[in-house]
Amino acid sequence: MGCGRAVFIFLSLLSLSTSDGDDEFRNYQISRKRFPPEFKFGVATCAYQVEGAWNEDGKGENIWDTMTHTRPEMIIDRSNGDVASDSYHKYKHDVAIMKKVGVHFYRFSIAWSRILPDGTLANINQKGIDYYMNLLQELHRNGIEPMVTIYHWDLPTALQNQGGWMNNNIVGWFTDYARLCFQLFGPLVKHWATINEPKQICHAGYGIGIGAPGITSGGLGEYLCAKYVLLAHASAYHVYDKEFRPSQQGKITIVLDSDWYEPGTPADEAAAEVRRQFVYGMYANPIIYGNWPQVMIDRVAIRSQLEHFNRSRLPDFSPYQQRLLKGTFDYLSINHYTTYMVSAIPEPPVGHASWDLDAGVRLWQKPEWETAAIDWFKVVPWGFHKLLRWMRTTYGDHEIYVTENGVSDRTGELDDFDRISYYRRYMSHMLDCINEGIRIIGYTAWSIIDNYEWNMGYVAHSGMYYINMTDPARRRIPRKSSYYYNHIIKTRCLLSQCDD
Ligand SMILES: *[C@@H]1O[C@H](CO)[C@@H](O)[C@H](O)[C@H]1NC(C)=O
Ligand SMILES: *[C@@H]1O[C@H](CO)[C@@H](O)[C@H](O)[C@H]1NC(C)=O
Numbered sequence: 001m002g003c004g005r006a007v008f009i010f011l012s013l014l015s016l017s018t019s020d021g022d023d024e025f026r027n028y029q030i031s032r033k034r035f036p037p038e039f040k041f042g043v044a045t046c047a048y049q050v051e052g053a054w055n056e057d058g059k060g061e062n063i064w065d066t067m068t069h070t071r072p073e074m075i076i077d078r079s080n081g082d083v084a085s086d087s088y089h090k091y092k093h094d095v096a097i098m099k100k101v102g103v104h105f106y107r108f109s110i111a112w113s114r115i116l117p118d119g120t121l122a123n124i125n126q127k128g129i130d131y132y133m134n135l136l137q138e139l140h141r142n143g144i145e146p147m148v149t150i151y152h153w154d155l156p157t158a159l160q161n162q163g164g165w166m167n168n169n170i171v172g173w174f175t176d177y178a179r180l181c182f183q184l185f186g187p188l189v190k191h192w193a194t195i196n197e198p199k200q201i202c203h204a205g206y207g208i209g210i211g212a213p214g215i216t217s218g219g220l221g222e223y224l225c226a227k228y229v230l231l232a233h234a235s236a237y238h239v240y241d242k243e244f245r246p247s248q249q250g251k252i253t254i255v256l257d258s259d260w261y262e263p264g265t266p267a268d269e270a271a272a273e274v275r276r277q278f279v280y281g282m283y284a285n286p287i288i289y290g291n292w293p294q295v296m297i298d299r300v301a302i303r304s305q306l307e308h309f310n311r312s313r314l315p316d317f318s319p320y321q322q323r324l325l326k327g328t329f330d331y332l333s334i335n336h337y338t339t340y341m342v343s344a345i346p347e348p349p350v351g352h353a354s355w356d357l358d359a360g361v362r363l364w365q366k367p368e369w370e371t372a373a374i375d376w377f378k379v380v381p382w383g384f385h386k387l388l389r390w391m392r393t394t395y396g397d398h399e400i401y402v403t404e405n406g407v408s409d410r411t412g413e414l415d416d417f418d419r420i421s422y423y424r425r426y427m428s429h430m431l432d433c434i435n436e437g438i439r440i441i442g443y444t445a446w447s448i449i450d451n452y453e454w455n456m457g458y459v460a461h462s463g464m465y466y467i468n469m470t471d472p473a474r475r476r477i478p479r480k481s482s483y484y485y486n487h488i489i490k491t492r493c494l495l496s497q498c499d500d
Pocket of ligand 1: 310
């Protein structure tokens with residue numbers, strides 16, 4: 001179709017400046033510069049959100065299958081990922097539309113229980129292996145690089161029945177699974193991510209219990225989970241580094257997520273920093289420096305004492321474990337969606353153990369901020385700018401991959417101008433950061449197709465392609481944003497014209 005004209009029309013519909021509550025960016029202008037030629041653009045999905053085929057070809061059950069089937073009330077529309085976007089059967093369509101959009105890489109995840117139905121090497125499912133091999137070959141044929149996430153929240157239920165991420169045996173189970181992935185797929189994969197968003201795995205899954213496996217053990221089980229997730233990551237990193245990197249020459253990291261936390265007043269900066277350390281720092285500090293952030297060690301120890309625990313609820317890392325953790329990343333990653341304001345508060349009363357109370361600050365959002373599909377999802381592009389700057393000032397000059405960014409809507413409309421506007425403003429701030437010397441090397445849009453949005457079920461849409469989830473054919477229908485992303489990738493320019 002007449003893509004060039006469409007791009008021109010929708011670009012001219014959008015105003016060039018935006019104004020936010022934040023002074024530095026009050027009269028923000030979209031960057032007129034181009035992305036560097038070597039900058040990579042990709043799209044992301046994950047297995048449970050797109051594949052479907054939940055019980056086909058020997059796949060074992062995972063904790064999201066189990067939770068959505070046994071506790072459908074946990075999901076806003078009581079739906080599940082049994083069929084989802086049906087990518088298990090339609091992966092060639094997915095690759096074809098990615099080729100059309102022109103992406104350089106595709107970030108997807110492997111479903112542990114599709115390859116190892118009970119989670120262990122006792123039973124290896126060849127048909128599951130074939131699926132990922134076919135997907136990798138299809139990507140290769142189309143010149144799209146894979147970025148493969150080994151674990152994106154879908155733990156085999158058989159392992160959860162033994163405690164899942166709260167059992168220290170998970171370090172060995174995960175290492176076996178990761179090694180198998182490197183053996184099988186490594187020859188075709190140059191970019192690996194061990195684990196996606198440990199904050200969500202541990203806080204949602206084992207802390208407040210809104211994500212699978214739905215365990216509520218705030219400030220206790222969730223810290224055990226965090227410890228074993230980090231050790232599992234480090235173990236897989238070293239397996240790759242020693243056994244596979246010499247021949248496969250790839251890179252590997254862990255995918256971390258963070259909102260931006262902006263101080264309510266200058267006096268709230270310390271509180272905002274505590275929150276950042278409890279979110280990004282909780283996982284970044286161990287892999288970069290080998291231990292929890294000091295502020296976390298101190299605060300959990302104090303709160304545990306007030307609560308009459310004999311020792312801190314935060315499990316420690318032995319000196320040996322600290323050495324294993326330190327430096328287990330080839331580049332930093334960030335999944336980012338929204339921003340919160342932070343205010344300092346007096347020490348919260350003791351009562352129950354809780355990660356939120358351990359951080360001990362108040363979060364809020366400005367009512368004037370633009371809202372996306374979900375009420376917490378505020379569109380605050382300058383928050384991305386500040387987060388990327390903070391990553392450099394806090395952790396130094398590392399390469400950074402933006403591994404997820406994007407916006408959901410509830411309408412699912414094809415003329416998704418709000419999504420275009422979100423991408424354009426967020427990517428513009430990222431481009432500014434590149435021009436400030438922050439070494440951001442790639443950007444991953446979430447998502448290429450509509451998919452299963454966890455607790456939001458099919459109520460929230462995030463695809464550059466629409467899928468009618470009640471249509472058995474699950475056709476992929478382009479939204480305007482897919483043409484806009486294609487325009488950015490082709491021209492490396494966020495506007496219809498850039499300065500050269
Ligand atoms: C805490 O320590 C005290 C004194 O050593 C001991 O009597 C008590 O049983 C311990 N409590 C727990 C929960 O371990
Ligand atoms: C979605 O597909 C169903 C089944 O084919 C159809 O009845 C319905 O009209 C479609 N919805 C839209 C919005 O196209």
